Amino acid sequence: MGVPITFMDKFNPLQFQIINMDRPLMKSKTGKVSRFKISGREIFARIIIKHKQH
Numbered sequence: 001m002g003v004p005i006t007f008m009d010k011f012n013p014l015q016f017q018i019i020n021m022d023r024p025l026m027k028s029k030t031g032k033v034s035r036f037k038i039s040g041r042e043i044f045a046r047i048i049i050k051h052k053q054h
Helices: 005-009 022-030
Strands: 002-004 016-021 046-051
Touching: 002 005, 005 046, 016 022, 022 046
Parallel strands: none
Antiparallel strands: 002 046, 016 046
16 A cells, blocks of 8 residues: 555554555566656655555
């Protein structure tokens, strides 16, 4: 899930795992240096997180 950088204020390491930032993840997956896009427009920086399963 991509969340805004402001998520870090509420980050709970017991609940979520940080995977990567959007630009490095996009580059490693597609070879392109870009932010994620909505309707063709780049969105602000996102942190990619994963919910931890208990």
